[in-house]
Amino acid sequence: MDSDTKMTEAPNTRLLDPKIFDHLKNKIDEDQQVRDALSQVIQRLDRAISHVQGLLSRVHATQRSQYPAFLAQVEAGIQDEITVIGELNEMASQHPYYKYNQKWSRSIQNSIFTVLLCGWLGGLSPNSSAESTEPQQGRLVTIEEVGSILKVPVNLKDRDSFHITIEEYLFALVDLTQELSRLAPNAVTLGDPALSIQIASFVGDIFAGFQVLNLKNDALRKRVDGVKYHVQRVEEVVYDLTLRGMVPQGSEDADKPSSS
Template identity: 40%
Template sequence: MAHHSFTSFQEFLNKEQDIREQIRIATKEIEQYVRDMLITLQAIHSEGGLQRIPECCEKSRALLENVRQGYDKLKVNVPKNEYYHYNDHWRYVTQQLSFLVALVVYLESERLVTREEFADIIGVKSVREEGFHVDLEDYLTGLLHLASELARLAVNSVTNGDYSRPIRISQFVAELNSGFRLLNLKNDMLRKRFDSLKYDVKKIEEVVYDLSIRGLKPVEHSGTSKEDVDESNKD
């Protein structure tokens, strides 16, 4: 009887190992595309990188098509209702993708990607009840990483002579910070990451302040040109 039990245990362990191996293979494939995206998007920080933003976003969107295929392979290997039994395999890569997709969407239209939109882009669900989905904490982790990347972009924008971009980044990250302050974060890693957000906000504010005291901060126009103001000052 005991012998029979242990034989069934071995069958279970073998099956478990096979599932994990298939998941590892699919995840490795996604990780490669993520590395390619990271390399592609780092170009925005180089000299003349701001001019390359459309090209970098286009290349990243093409890589995301491959990412979708990777998640298709991953999904078929995860048994129904066992998402959280195996998600340690793809958690980190999904967090990285949340950041990269959020960065692409920001660079394209200066807005925040929604969880639903991100899930759709990588070809999975946004709601837990529907099966293989984007875990909320993984999505939020990516957004916090985005704030750090935008702080870096604000500094490099000034170096590249774009003085209005840091001001727009500052407004966006301030709104992101306000959103996160509404959440009661229970996850330790997420809370630590959130603690660093205030430093990102401060760093961007310092860039904007520096532009202001150097007289480089663009004036917001309300239908009145600088020439109009100069003319009225002569009267």
């Protein structure tokens, strides 16, 4: 009798509750739903960014006199980016930032790049007015200005919410130097050597600025190391202009190396 009682009670001594896995499955499903929802918004953002990048690529065949109309189209495209980023901000801020930020980080870098390039070419200028016809070129849009333009906070430390990080800004800045190093020789082709010299000075200053940063991100440090090749590329353009006597007056020092 005692033996039979023990045998019937044995199944009830299990320590593993099957409901634990049901709970885990629900958590996994919830996480996947969040990721899918974020992916849909990010895909829309990527499409908006690709449109603006396509517009910006036309700068390599655009005279500076045509920049106002050209930049108006770019700014309109950036407004579409801002709208989608607003939706991403609202959705992402409901969840732990560092759990999902890898999903949108590259897209945000690309969006920042479009703002930086547009700003450098003279768009998005806070000093522009309705009476101004000439864009203010050569300006570096700061990370705070980028946050203001995209309507999201930057480098948050006091709360767990969607924001632009310093690393994302610096990655975009590297992309800017690369794009400007492409523009430098194309500007000469367009008969605008002064723009090439302006680019050389700007890219050299950016590279010098990078040297004072103590970068901990290995991927970012490698990208920043590549900026020296962007500097070399534009310096070669200016050197060739100097040999041909095409350096405008007042730019005699522009061809000097800005880095060692």
